[in-house]
Amino acid sequence: MSVQRTARIPLELPSSEHCAGCVHALREAVEALPGVRTVELDARGPAVTVTYDPGTVSEESLRRETELLGMRIGSERGHVVFKLTGLDCPDCARTVDKSVSRVDGVLSADLVFASGLMVVEYESGSDPTDEVVSMVLSMGYGIELVEQAAGRRTAEFRLLGLDCPDCAAKLQASLGAAPGVHDAVADFGAARLRVVYDPARTGPEPLAEAVRAAGYDVEAEAPSEEERPGWPASHRQEITVAVGAALVAAGWLLSWSGAPEGAVVAAYAGAIAVAGARIARRALASVRARSLDMNVLMTVAVAGAAAIGEWNEGAAVVVLFAVGSLLESRALARTRASIRALMDLAPPKARVRRDGGEFEVAPAEAAVGDVLLVRPGERIALDGRVAGGFSAVDESPITGESVPVDKAIGDEVFAGTLNTSGRLEVLVTAEAADSTIARVVYMVEEAQAQRAPSQRLVDRFTRYYTPAVVGLAVAIAAVPPLAGPALGFPAPFSEWFRRALVMLVVSCPCALVISTPVAIVSAITRATRDGVLVKGGLFLETAPRVRAVAIDKTGTLTRGAPQVSDVVPLDGPPPSEILGTAAALEAHSTHPLAAAVVRAAGGGDGEGVTEFADVPGRGVRAVLGGKRYALGNRALAEEEGALDGAAAEAVGRLEDEGRTVLVLASEGRALGLIGLADEVRPEAPDVVARLRAGGVEHVVMLTGDNERTAGGVARHAGVAEFRARLLPEDKVTAVRELKERYGTVAMVGDGVNDAPALAVSDIGVAMGAKGSDTALETADVALMREGLGPLPGFLALGRRTVANIAQNVAVSIAVKLAVLVLAVLGIATLWMAVFADTGVSLLVTLNGLRLLRARPRGT
16 A cells, blocks of 8 residues: 655746746656655746655655755756748758757757757856857858847737637647747647747737738737726627628629729729738738738739729628628637636635635635635635535536535635635645646646647648649649630630639638638537536547556445455454554555555554554555554465465455455555545446447456455446456556457546556556546546546547538538639639538537537437
8 A cells, every 4th residue: 555645836937838848857866765656847937746756755855855856956057049031941950959959068959940949958057158149050041149148028918819720720830920029839729829929028018019911810818807998909809800791792782783893993992902901911921921821812813803993802701701700700719718617616705714804806816725705695705624614515616517516624626616605715735827727728628729630631731732733723823715716715814813813712721721610610619517526539530449447446436435344353353453453554555455554543643663664555664663564454364474274264254245455464465454445426327338338349347355355345336247356557557458359448546546557558547536636637638526426428429529520521521622623623612611610619619519419428
């Protein structure tokens, strides 16, 4: 029964946003400390989460050593940041950073191709700046020193009107190359832009203006009431579309009434100018980034239509495109708003008791150790433990479970949850930025930003599709007018030019590019509402292929709260002494069985225990009162030579009753037995049946318990196969065997003890992850509520997501190809081309949004 604890330690690191070398060096240094088992480093903080053995190292000394390591690494390493220009391929970037890495004194060089930003880490006391500049210049690239030491700041913006992943990439490249900008990351899924900049050269307002100049509306992340734009500013896109549509209608009316041609053209030209201004600005930004996108192609097509005198068609097309973009952006805003609404559940104020009085403060100003006062009907502002009062709390924002949960003194509560009845006093255990709901929102947005495998496949297709169709459009415009007379058929330039314009619009792959991310974003949002945290689209696409599910027993199929049911003396001491001795031996363990023994004994401080040794998968050995003891399962008792005939028979009787048995032994004798019972979760049989109905061929239970106990639990849970007496490494072997037999395997466990098996499975699912740093960080999928209920729904959601993506891709390609053929034949119009792009983009967006809907259980 292994003892381990977790500590989160804030750090001070230079250049943490860019320097991967510092992060890597710190991770290795902390992992080398005595007693450290796992290390997770969050460079955003920066902070390090360490799982450690409290028997080897104390938390105080671990914190002190880790902080000293951070300061030492910071003092030993210098950093300099450069902006490179003239890079035109990722391979060139890799050549540059490899060359710079070989410069004397340089520890590492990291060049990001998209932004042209290179971070050079060097040994303290040396400054390789001049040599690096000379080397890069000799390679034919421009280089600018943008930062030496600290001085960077970060601005975050919400982007309004971002309706295409390709547009997000172009905006990112454009902002990344702006003066004073060190790095820019545009997240399409969250419609968020994060810019790292030099405050001496630029600032949030110039950056926002640069975004607006690129054709996107922008607002600061989490703006205050004073910063929120008024109605005209927040509805600029709708106003633009309405004015453009009115001018097109006016042009039609003027043409129908026989008005002078100049007036008609003026109305249409006005519509193009109003509705097309945003498109033109985006097109200019794309041209500067040396990229062809829908905005460039649409601008060229509309300008071409005007050039051949088709003002009416050009105006109608640009307004239709603007309407489609508006509808599409509003549809996408639904998924983005649902995640922001989750974050907004945490109240803006917290009522805190300080110095005998009550004060309202912002949650960010409350500290760990403060006491919150939460009245009935109020939302809890921060994570904590109930220090006074009793109430029922609605935890649906985190778990997806709408039934309120009773909370008493000592119970955990979470930010954003609703206190429905009584008054609570809550002792704060985590700062606002580290609350469970904040971590969930951050991880969901990170997951939405990742590219799923199908999206990468689509990206590779569009990389060739657009240039090919643009080349075909150029050929259509040039070859027939030149070759037609020689071949004996009329080939007027205006007709073929019109066909080429249609093909230019069709060549944009917006509908195809958006077909996957809109489905992934919607599915991840749906899963979060259902209490399932999914780390990325990869796992949604893997879910339909799962043919075997391995489930841990304790805390997964069972409630994980075993109770001592039997204390059986065998040789000497009475039951009370057996239980007291066992509690002393188990006092420092976090294993559920150890906790049950300590509870049954009324507590245990472990005083007087020496030479404590954990025997993984078996139990513990220690000396108490000068006497050597062993406490553990049948395997440990057999190693001690303590299972004679009578003792073995007594153990067998308890195991036949479904008990987990601990044997207390000393000097080769079994002194007594402790039987523990762990209730099978009531939903387990139904979950197993739903898994099989959903296409899972095999469900197997994995446990370190004995065969008899495991068999009883498996029968109650409806699991046909179980594997007992497994050590952690045996569970890894079992998962690998299942992968060989069935292909894709999901492993369900507690996220800590089953971490190795979760890691080797295709999908690692952590149970009951609310409030657990380790579970949220190690698993691919985390069930935020206690219980297996959401698991079949997650696999079903994966099947629906993959089907939705297939529908979107098929429709996008079919419509594109159909209009492309019609364009070559001269049948398609610009209207049809716009529908093939913007119209189909809207259709696939709406289809993807269907995944946001809740489905009946089991579908």
